[in-house]
Amino acid sequence: xxxxxxxxxxxxxxxxxxxxxxxxxxxxxxxxxxxxxxxxxxxxxxxxxxxxxxxxxxxxxxxxxxxxxxxxxxxxxxxxxxxxxxxxxxxxxxxxxxxxxxxxxxxxxxxxxxxxxxxxxxxxxxxxxxxxxxxxxxxxxxxxxxxxxxxxxxxxxxxxxxxxxxxxxxxxxxxxxxxxxxxxxxxxxxxxxxxxxxxxxxxxxxxxxxxxxxxxxxxxxxxxxxxxxxxxxxxxxxxxxxxxxxxxxxxxxxxxxxxxxxxxxxxxxxxxxxxxxxxxxxxxxxxxxxxxxxxxxxxxxxxxxxxxxxxxxxxxxxxxxxxxxxxxxxxxxxxxx
Amino acid sequence: xxxxxxxxxxxxxxxxxxxxxxxxxxxxxxxxxxxxxxxxxxxxxxxxxxxxxxxxxxxxxxxxxxxxxxxxxxxxxxxxxxxxxxxxxxxxxxxxxxx
Numbered sequence: 001x002x003x004x005x006x007x008x009x010x011x012x013x014x015x016x017x018x019x020x021x022x023x024x025x026x027x028x029x030x031x032x033x034x035x036x037x038x039x040x041x042x043x044x045x046x047x048x049x050x051x052x053x054x055x056x057x058x059x060x061x062x063x064x065x066x067x068x069x070x071x072x073x074x075x076x077x078x079x080x081x082x083x084x085x086x087x088x089x090x091x092x093x094x095x096x097x098x099x100x101x102x103x104x105x106x107x108x109x110x111x112x113x114x115x116x117x118x119x120x121x122x123x124x125x126x127x128x129x130x131x132x133x134x135x136x137x138x139x140x141x142x143x144x145x146x147x148x149x150x151x152x153x154x155x156x157x158x159x160x161x162x163x164x165x166x167x168x169x170x171x172x173x174x175x176x177x178x179x180x181x182x183x184x185x186x187x188x189x190x191x192x193x194x195x196x197x198x199x200x201x202x203x204x205x206x207x208x209x210x211x212x213x214x215x216x217x218x219x220x221x222x223x224x225x226x227x228x229x230x231x232x233x234x235x236x237x238x239x240x241x242x243x244x245x246x247x248x249x250x251x252x253x254x255x256x257x258x259x260x261x262x263x264x265x266x267x268x269x270x271x272x273x274x275x276x277x278x279x280x281x282x283x284x285x286x287x288x289x290x291x292x293x294x295x296x297x298x299x300x301x302x303x304x305x306x307x308x309x310x311x312x313x314x315x316x317x318x319x320x321x322x323x324x325x326x327x328x329x330x331x332x333x334x335x336x337x
Numbered sequence: 338x339x340x341x342x343x344x345x346x347x348x349x350x351x352x353x354x355x356x357x358x359x360x361x362x363x364x365x366x367x368x369x370x371x372x373x374x375x376x377x378x379x380x381x382x383x384x385x386x387x388x389x390x391x392x393x394x395x396x397x398x399x400x401x402x403x404x405x406x407x408x409x410x411x412x413x414x415x416x417x418x419x420x421x422x423x424x425x426x427x428x429x430x431x432x433x434x435x436x
Contacts, residue, residue: 008372011357019354063354063361091352091363113350113365155368 012238017061018270022241022252025081026070031097032134035163035190035203043244050081053242053261054088060266066093073100079108086112098145099138106152118159119146124172131165150182157183162213163203188213189319192308194255214326232301236279250279253304288315299324343427345416346387351424366423376401377415387428
């Protein structure tokens with residue numbers, strides 16, 4: 001099985017199939033999270049457009065879709081959307097803030113072969129969580145949804161961005177998840193907004209705080225060093241994104257449109273877009289200062305973060321550099337290097 | 338699934354996609370990824386609509402030029418394992434419409 005899967009992975013990469021796509025169903029959201037990268041311009045494809053996108057994704061070779069927003073459950077027609085996406089044959093993951101999930105949604109989620117549902121939780125108290133979401137009552141609603149999803153046997157996990165505002169509670173969030181018996185993903189990365197504005201960066205952790213979060217993460221990672229063989233992620237190869245405007249992106253975190261699914265076949269764009277070709281062919285030498293960096297083997301080179309933070313796709317990002325330095329210090333302290 | 342008169346179909350709760358000459362199937366119950374290739378992929382294609390096991394045997398015989406006994410044994414084994422993994426299901430013995 002392992003061999004045949006490796007063989008399939010090689011095929012996916014060689015054929016450059018957009019196998020795993022993030023799909024923005026709306027740019028509307030009922031919360032006002034202080035660190036959100038999304039531009040809430042209200043864009044939202046109609047049901048007819050959703051069906052058309054699903055067909056194009058299917059034809060291009062997509063199997064996994066991660067439905068995101070905005071907030072997907074803000075759509076009054078979300079049940080119909082989920083049925084369309086399921087009937088198209090995709091394996092579905094969902095990202096939600098959990099505040100708008102009703103019984104009819106849970107019944108629908110049980111019928112669509114859901115692979116994963118991630119619920120954003122930013123604290124273990126209403127005060128901290130709602131300082132970030134900006135909406136009173138959101139903490140209780142989110143917690144209730146996590147429990148109901150779990151009770152329904154759905155594959156729920158908690159995801160939490162760690163900011164200055166909730167740094168004091170992130171370990172308690174992890175413990176709460178353990179108590180609830182659901183997995184928990186902690187992420188200290190705050191990226192600039194998709195429109196380039198950097199106001200959200202004031203919420204980023206101080207270096208010493210981020211170091212502690214990373215060290216907790218590294219403690220749990222089996223091997224924090226990455227493979228030299230392929231130093232870039234699958235953005236623009238096996239992974240990509242479709243925005244609520246229909247723009248086709250190499251990754252949801254790399255907001256450079258290479259086409260538009262309302263007007264073009266994804267299969268054509270994915271094959272021919274110059275930026276995607278460049279990402280697929282890129283090697284270490286294309287990444288400027290990264291090429292000679294001593295921490296290269298420890299670094300998670302991210303073209304999306306590099307673009308949003310530092311204005312170039314092929315080059316270092318401030319966050320990646322910081323993470324690699326932190327990992328180097330961590331390994332040195334542990335005597336692993 | 339030993340009864341070759343029975344009708345099988347792909348489980349509608351599975352997600353799947355072609356990857357080159359293979360089929361990648363993700364099951365709903367276990368969220369496991371399975372790969373079907375060779376005659377397995379061909380049989381999956383043949384199951385685009387529900388089929389009698391007997392018809393699958395004939396399909397395999399013709400597609401791979403194997404004798405009837407070998408084809409029957411392969412199909413029965415294959416469907417038994419797919420049924421265990423919840424990738425296909427038996428839906429009775431009504432003969433589906435002919436092509």
